[in-house]
Amino acid sequence: MSKLLVVATGNPGKLREMQAYLADSGWELTLKPEELEIEETGDTFAANACLKASKVAQATGNWAIADDSGLQVDALDGAPGVYSARYGKTDGDRIARVLRELGDTPKRQAQFVCAVAIARPDGTIALESEGVCRGEILPAPRGDGGFGYDPIFYVPEKQLTFAEMTPDLKRSVSHRGKAFAALLQKLKNGSW
Numbered sequence: 514m515s516k517l518l519v520v521a522t523g524n525p526g527k528l529r530e531m532q533a534y535l536a537d538s539g540w541e542l543t544l545k546p547e548e549l550e551i552e553e554t555g556d557t558f559a560a561n562a563c564l565k566a567s568k569v570a571q572a573t574g575n576w577a578i579a580d581d582s583g584l585q586v587d588a589l590d591g592a593p594g595v596y597s598a599r600y601g602k603t604d605g606d607r608i609a610r611v612l613r614e615l616g617d618t619p620k621r622q623a624q625f626v627c628a629v630a631i632a633r634p635d636g637t638i639a640l641e642s643e644g645v646c647r648g649e650i651l652p653a654p655r656g657d658g659g660f661g662y663d664p665i666f667y668v669p670e671k672q673l674t675f676a677e678m679t680p681d682l683k684r685s686v687s688h689r690g691k692a693f694a695a696l697l698q699k700l701k702n703g704s705w
């Protein structure tokens with residue numbers, strides 16, 4: 514029998530993505546109730562993932578899963594970080610702001626981080642994992658796949674931006690792919 518796992522997002526795209534990652538996990542994933550809004554008040558990705566999973570678990574009385582992710586640019590002291598989604602009105606504005614703030618500095622190193630948490634029905638955290646993908650910020654966008662900051666995030670080992678990768682390739686190197694691979698491993702180990 515499969516166990517119900519409520520995804521702490523209102524975004525059906527994120528539900529589909531998590532379903533793909535957790536296809537072999539034995540969980541049945543479902544979206545959180547629309548009216549249940551959780552403010553991301555944490556100052557780390559892990560804190561926000563735990564907060565969202567915990568609140569949704571308590572409100573629904575089910576197990577819940579949440580993720581939180583974003584871009585950290587070394588020369589900007591880790592900005593936009595947990596403010597990645599709020600760094601401008603549109604993806605274009607957010608990209609333009611990062612490029613403007615970096616200017617022509619040669620120090621272009623950055624990383625994407627994704628934290629994932631699963632909470633028990635009482636809101637306590639059962640499992641956490643994190644994935645990191647290191648890369649560089651290009652001076653101008655390249656490629657038209659993906660979303661968010663993908664066109665300016667270049668992965669030297671693949672010589673491609675996230676926006677130039679196929680979804681499968683992005684999944685194999687991305688922060689989110691790594692965080693879910695680690696989570697799946699922990700789920701399989703039964704260490705929770």
Ligand code: IMP
Nearest residue numbers: 580581582583584597598660661662663
């Ligand atoms: P959240 O994890 O849904 O709260 O939002 C994370 C924000 O970080 C997104 O709105 C994007 O701006 C950015 N982000 C996270 N992961 C990626 C990615 O894989 N590619 C591009 N942007 C990302």
